[in-house]
Amino acid sequence: MAQTQLTLLPADIMESQLSTVDLLTAMFPSPGELDIPESTTQCIEKLRDWCQDPASEPTGIPTSLLLAVCLPIADGEKRIQVNISIPLQCEDPAIDQPPPINYSLRQPEWMSKAEVAGLVAVMPQDDLFGAFEYIQEEALRFFETQQQALASETETITNKSGPIVRVWFYFPSLSTREKRDDMVNNAPAYSLTGFVLAGKPGVLCLEGTSVDIDAYMSFIKTHSWGDIPSHQKKVSERFRETDVQRVFTMMKEITDSLGERGGKRANRGDMQALEAWLHDRGLRDAFENVIF
Numbered sequence: 001m002a003q004t005q006l007t008l009l010p011a012d013i014m015e016s017q018l019s020t021v022d023l024l025t026a027m028f029p030s031p032g033e034l035d036i037p038e039s040t041t042q043c044i045e046k047l048r049d050w051c052q053d054p055a056s057e058p059t060g061i062p063t064s065l066l067l068a069v070c071l072p073i074a075d076g077e078k079r080i081q082v083n084i085s086i087p088l089q090c091e092d093p094a095i096d097q098p099p100p101i102n103y104s105l106r107q108p109e110w111m112s113k114a115e116v117a118g119l120v121a122v123m124p125q126d127d128l129f130g131a132f133e134y135i136q137e138e139a140l141r142f143f144e145t146q147q148q149a150l151a152s153e154t155e156t157i158t159n160k161s162g163p164i165v166r167v168w169f170y171f172p173s174l175s176t177r178e179k180r181d182d183m184v185n186n187a188p189a190y191s192l193t194g195f196v197l198a199g200k201p202g203v204l205c206l207e208g209t210s211v212d213i214d215a216y217m218s219f220i221k222t223h224s225w226g227d228i229p230s231h232q233k234k235v236s237e238r239f240r241e242t243d244v245q246r247v248f249t250m251m252k253e254i255t256d257s258l259g260e261r262g263g264k265r266a267n268r269g270d271m272q273a274l275e276a277w278l279h280d281r282g283l284r285d286a287f288e289n290v291i292f
Helices: 011-027 038-052 113-121 128-161 177-186 210-224 271-279 284-291
Strands: 064-073 078-087 102-106 164-171 193-197 202-209 236-241 251-253
Touching: 011 038, 011 064, 011 078, 038 064, 064 128, 078 128, 102 113, 102 128, 113 128, 164 210, 164 284, 177 193, 177 210, 177 251, 202 210, 202 284, 236 284, 271 284
Parallel strands: 193 251
Antiparallel strands: 064 078, 078 102, 164 202, 164 236, 193 202
């Protein structure tokens, strides 16, 4: 089978194709909205010169100009990329209409392949700018539905698990590094935030649902403290705040961040430093309930 011979579009038709690039540039002036590769830019300039003087046909012209538009969705919070291919060559040298522009969607991280396929299935196929409008409207509708579903799911989980509480535990002594690390490292699995303070006394603050805090403490006592005699597992709940907003974004140990410690083994925490640290986070009242 003989290979199809392609020729450059006539100059007037080529100008029409290049005008599409100009229109896209005007429509999407913001950084990140229009992606034109350097090779495409160079090709466009070469073709503009040729359209002004078609006597000498340019060489090295690809079959299509490739570029991409990143359509902003939901006030720019999300984007969806449209890959565009603008034909520059054709089989018929006597063509009198610009060949159709080809375009396709790149799957964004917030949509599945099946969801993108559903969007493409009813997308206008022969109208690039109509497709832009359709994609933005449908993607926005999809995004809003997705956000509503997520909010509903979060509300359901909250209703099942209960409101966020902040619970303060008091240790006469808390020193073993391994045990403290276990407190920090196991907290994320129970969706808990807060802090651990080692020393004499030691303090553990947990933010999360009552169900998760109880499950976490049960795990710590059973597994992490499994090798400690029961009479040495001295920990008491001193204070429980109900229906609160989280103050801490993660679980961490703050022992070394409060400055020097006293005592023969440098294990007595600076309670004034702790009080000031909590005061900065709006938790000064909790200090009085936990330490005194």
